[in-house]
Amino acid sequence: MIKLKINGQEQTWEGDPTLPLLWFIRDEVGLTGTKFGCGEALCGACTVLLDKEAVRSCVTAVSDVAGREVTTIEGLHPTGDHPVQKAWRQANVPQCGFCQAGQIMQAASLLMQNPKPSHDQIREAMSGNICRCGCYQRIENAVHLASTGV
Amino acid sequence: MNIIANPNKLRGFERSIKVENVSRRDIVKGLGIAGAFVLAAPLTSRPALAAYETGAGKMPHGVVVDPRVFVSIAPDGMVTIIAHRSEMGTGVRTSLPLIVAEEMEADWSRVHVQQAPGDEAKYGNQDTDGSRSTRHYLLPMRQIGACARTMLEAAAAKRWGVPATEVKAANHEVVHNASGRKIGFGELAADAAKEPVPNIDGLKLKDPKDFRYLGKGEVSIVDLRDITTGTARYGADVRLPGMKYAVIARPPVTGGKLVSFDGSEAMKVPGVEKVMEVKGWPWPSKFQPLGGVAVIARNTGAAIKGRDALKLIWDDGANGKYDSVSYRTELEAAARKPGLVVRKEGDVDAALKGADKVVVGEYYLPHLAHVSMEPPVAVANVKGDKAEIWAPVQSPGGTHEDVAKTLGIPVENVTVNVTLLGGGFGRKSKCDFALEAALLSKELGAPVKVQWTREDDVRHDFLHTVSVERIEAGLDKNGKVIAWRHRSVAPSIASTFAAGAVHQAPFELGMGLIDMPFEIANIQCENPEAAAHTRIGWFRSVSNIPRAFAVQSMVGEIAHATNRDQKEMLLELIGSPRIVNLSSVKDPWNYGEPYSSYPIDTARLRKVVELVAEKGEWGRSVPKGHGLGIAVHRSFVSYIATIVEVAVDEKGKLTVPRVDTAIDCGTFVNPERIQSQLEGAAVMGLSLAKYGEITFKDGKVQQKNLDDFPVIRIDESPRVTNVYIVPPGPETPPSGVGEPGVPPFAPALVNAIFAATGKRIRALPIGKQLET
Numbered sequence: 001m002i003k004l005k006i007n008g009q010e011q012t013w014e015g016d017p018t019l020p021l022l023w024f025i026r027d028e029v030g031l032t033g034t035k036f037g038c039g040e041a042l043c044g045a046c047t048v049l050l051d052k053e054a055v056r057s058c059v060t061a062v063s064d065v066a067g068r069e070v071t072t073i074e075g076l077h078p079t080g081d082h083p084v085q086k087a088w089r090q091a092n093v094p095q096c097g098f099c100q101a102g103q104i105m106q107a108a109s110l111l112m113q114n115p116k117p118s119h120d121q122i123r124e125a126m127s128g129n130i131c132r133c134g135c136y137q138r139i140e141n142a143v144h145l146a147s148t149g150v
Numbered sequence: 151m152n153i154i155a156n157p158n159k160l161r162g163f164e165r166s167i168k169v170e171n172v173s174r175r176d177i178v179k180g181l182g183i184a185g186a187f188v189l190a191a192p193l194t195s196r197p198a199l200a201a202y203e204t205g206a207g208k209m210p211h212g213v214v215v216d217p218r219v220f221v222s223i224a225p226d227g228m229v230t231i232i233a234h235r236s237e238m239g240t241g242v243r244t245s246l247p248l249i250v251a252e253e254m255e256a257d258w259s260r261v262h263v264q265q266a267p268g269d270e271a272k273y274g275n276q277d278t279d280g281s282r283s284t285r286h287y288l289l290p291m292r293q294i295g296a297c298a299r300t301m302l303e304a305a306a307a308k309r310w311g312v313p314a315t316e317v318k319a320a321n322h323e324v325v326h327n328a329s330g331r332k333i334g335f336g337e338l339a340a341d342a343a344k345e346p347v348p349n350i351d352g353l354k355l356k357d358p359k360d361f362r363y364l365g366k367g368e369v370s371i372v373d374l375r376d377i378t379t380g381t382a383r384y385g386a387d388v389r390l391p392g393m394k395y396a397v398i399a400r401p402p403v404t405g406g407k408l409v410s411f412d413g414s415e416a417m418k419v420p421g422v423e424k425v426m427e428v429k430g431w432p433w434p435s436k437f438q439p440l441g442g443v444a445v446i447a448r449n450t451g452a453a454i455k456g457r458d459a460l461k462l463i464w465d466d467g468a469n470g471k472y473d474s475v476s477y478r479t480e481l482e483a484a485a486r487k488p489g490l491v492v493r494k495e496g497d498v499d500a501a502l503k504g505a506d507k508v509v510v511g512e513y514y515l516p517h518l519a520h521v522s523m524e525p526p527v528a529v530a531n532v533k534g535d536k537a538e539i540w541a542p543v544q545s546p547g548g549t550h551e552d553v554a555k556t557l558g559i560p561v562e563n564v565t566v567n568v569t570l571l572g573g574g575f576g577r578k579s580k581c582d583f584a585l586e587a588a589l590l591s592k593e594l595g596a597p598v599k600v601q602w603t604r605e606d607d608v609r610h611d612f613l614h615t616v617s618v619e620r621i622e623a624g625l626d627k628n629g630k631v632i633a634w635r636h637r638s639v640a641p642s643i644a645s646t647f648a649a650g651a652v653h654q655a656p657f658e659l660g661m662g663l664i665d666m667p668f669e670i671a672n673i674q675c676e677n678p679e680a681a682a683h684t685r686i687g688w689f690r691s692v693s694n695i696p697r698a699f700a701v702q703s704m705v706g707e708i709a710h711a712t713n714r715d716q717k718e719m720l721l722e723l724i725g726s727p728r729i730v731n732l733s734s735v736k737d738p739w740n741y742g743e744p745y746s747s748y749p750i751d752t753a754r755l756r757k758v759v760e761l762v763a764e765k766g767e768w769g770r771s772v773p774k775g776h777g778l779g780i781a782v783h784r785s786f787v788s789y790i791a792t793i794v795e796v797a798v799d800e801k802g803k804l805t806v807p808r809v810d811t812a813i814d815c816g817t818f819v820n821p822e823r824i825q826s827q828l829e830g831a832a833v834m835g836l837s838l839a840k841y842g843e844i845t846f847k848d849g850k851v852q853q854k855n856l857d858d859f860p861v862i863r864i865d866e867s868p869r870v871t872n873v874y875i876v877p878p879g880p881e882t883p884p885s886g887v888g889e890p891g892v893p894p895f896a897p898a899l900v901n902a903i904f905a906a907t908g909k910r911i912r913a914l915p916i917g918k919q920l921e922t
């Protein structure tokens with residue numbers, strides 16, 4: 001049996017240990033904020049935090065995170081008011097919104113590691129997250145806003 | 151108007167909406183230094199838009215203008231407004247209800263938006279495509295709001311025993327100025343519902359100078375908070391008790407069939423519960439499923455793993471020879487010979503023969519996949535002769551009808567709940583994935599979710615067509631263009647509906663071919679034959695992509711051949727301000743709109759060119775290795791001009807430091823969402839220009855995921871995209887926004903590349919063509 005914590009809650013899994021964490025989170029635990037976009041670590045829609053690090057849950061087996069602490073978009077902030085989430089709303093970032101949970105988790109991880117990234121560093125750090133709607137200009141500005149307040 | 155004692159009684163995709171009002175200042179602040187958002191001139195007071203005719207009434211099931219269908223008021227004053235079109239990122243789920251709220255004087259912070267299920271008999275047409283929502287519904291939504299306001303005012307006047315002319319609705323209450331009495335919407339709701347629905351002809355619409363919301367861009371989308379907290383519900387997020395998870399192995403070649411399969415290895419995968427055949431339809435069959443073998447499991451991961459273990463034998467059928475390399479040669483050969491004449495003015499053959507110089511451009515644009523961020527997905531629960539579907543569909547009404555037909559049950563027994571769409575771009579106008587879920591659920595006797603993987607999405611899309619566009623332009627000795635022949639050859643979307651369709655349909659010919667606006671004495675447009683070998687469908691802006699690419703690249707080529715500035719050349723070709731006369735065209739289509747309301751107006755075309763040139767600083771000096779390109783295109787009855795600045799380094803690496811786009815989309819609702827659509831269009835335009843290509847070999851798509859069908863990522867996206875909106879004239883009807891930003895981008899880009907490098911790109915994608 002595999003035990004792990006998701007958003008502070010203990011979860012257990014007795015099925016296939018190679019099951020991608022994404023499907024464990026979405027289908028078995030029922031937290032649907034984390035999205036499926038490619039299954040191959042190409043798009044970032046499935047990004048969650050493992051401690052402070054952003055990981056692609058579609059290529060992470062449940063067994064890889066045994067005993068670890070996973071944070072999904074639902075657990076990023078108790079009231080949904082993490083500085084990145086607030087900046088996202090202030091800058092009206094989303095179009096369809098489907099990529100945005102992954103974008104926000106990636107941005108939150110970036111700011112934990114580099115609280116004041118330059119625009120070039122933002123573009124570099126966010127380049128694993130695709131937005132097919134093309135909200136990139138606002139994503140870049142919102143990360144900047146979250147880090148600087150302006 | 152309805153009164154709802156218990157709001158839970160309402161059908162459909164019920165969700166509570168929290169609205170965050172973001173002030174204009176905050177929006178601008180949020181945008182930071184990059185991406186200035188500028189209205190070309192302030193919106194001033196103007197008379198209420200006079201009634202204008204649109205093609206809305208000719209859409210299936212037409213338009214329903216009935217406040218009782220779209221508006222409910224609860225006793226506590228909460229106003230519920232129905233959004234009957236699908237939200238895929240354009241903001242329509244916010245903007246249409248906002249129009250109703252504006253006109254009925256509702257306070258937006260006390261409005262719930264509720265998504266309508268697919269039911270066109272009740273709501274009117276729901277096809278969310280063709281950049282039609284605002285264009286077709288601005289006036290009807292205003293009328294619905296005005297009806298509701300009139301009924302509320304009448305109810306208040308009766309209660310106070312004063313003439314209705316003495317009372318006025320304002321900000322969620324009705325006021326009697328003479329006595330200072332006020333009464334809230336909630337308190338009036340029951341009485342207002344008893345008032346007759348006013349005749350729309352006599353309705354008084356608000357004076358636009360009194361607008362609180364429309365045209366201002368200060369209201370954020372209703373789903374904003376849910377999207378940022380992970381609680382917004384898309385198709386895949388629907389979970390039902392006892393629901394099974396399915397993925398399907400489909401025939402790798404369009405029109406192929408399953409010969410046999412062995413699911414024994416798949417059944418050994420932990421979590422897999424069943425392997426079963428799915429019914430398929432012969433090609434072409436509109437949007438019916440392709441068929442194949444489904445793996446049913448307790449979660450999606452197990453189903454995918456099980457599918458990998460299937461042993462499958464297919465019969466590829468007649469399209470098994472489809473090969474993109476040889477098909478391109480066929481299209482080129484067809485474009486070099488005369489084809490069906492679809493527009494003819496003057497005598498092009500004679501004029502080309504007599505020309506001092508002929509400039510020829512032959513352009514190739516490949517198939518594209520939509521790759522909306524959310525792959526197709528649907529949940530179905532079929533019990534006996536009843537079916538309920540949850541799906542991210544652009545065609546709620548069509549899905550409603552197609553599910554009933556496919557299952558052979560009455561349409562009244564089908565409920566289609568429309569979730570949010572994680573992007574659509576035309577892919578989700580085809581409901582094959584919902585039909586698959588319905589068929590599987592029926593057979594399993596349990597609710598089921600069918601999830602398409604990205605590989606499924608890339609390999610079994612209804613692809614954007616592939617085309618060769620060939621233009622010959624004849625110039626006189628002064629460099630004036632006197633002849634223009636454009637041959638467009640591409641498999642038609644009609645081939646998805648009927649076997650043997652080899653010519654483009656009027657709705658494709660009307661996208662940049664026959665409606666070409668230049669003032670040239672001799673014009674001939676031809677459409678040689680092309681047979682389809684895969685499913686062709688609508689892709690955001692459709693045939694406008696190849697047409698605008700060819701026509702606007704050609705402008706750049708002629709400018710170069712005659713040593714003139716691109717913008718000056720463009721304005722010369724557009725010619726005098728006039729309404730283009732298309733009397734030589736049998737079916738000018740015009741996006742389904744009456745030409746009287748939506749003519750091709752070259753004054754508006756010139757205006758967006760001049761506006762983008764001024765704001766985008768056309769002609770500015772740029773560093774070495776940089777270049778500027780310009781293009782303009784009318785599509786979805788809107789006018790858009792784009793300037794792209796490119797930088798190409800010594801190795802041929804392409805970057806885009808700046809994009810400027812000007813749009814004239816007539817009267818508009820939410821400029822902030824227009825801006826976001828055009829920012830996104832620049833990214834999508836860059837994606838298709840730089841990388842977009844689906845190829846076939848032995849009838850099979852050769853790409854599979856976002857590594858071999860790449861799209862632009864943030865590190866390659868334009869550094870800044872500026873958007874300028876032409877303020878509408880007092881009587882300019884609304885026109886499209888979602889799609890028209892895409893077509894001018896790629897030609898502006900290649901014109902810029904030519905300016906930077908002297909290299910003319912005539913085939914997309916650019917790929918490695920610039921590498922040295």
Ligand code: FES
Nearest residue numbers: 037038039044058
């Ligand atoms: S779904 Fe995991 S990176 Fe795309």
Ligand code: FES
Nearest residue numbers: 096097131132133
């Ligand atoms: S907002 Fe649609 S994919 Fe990013």
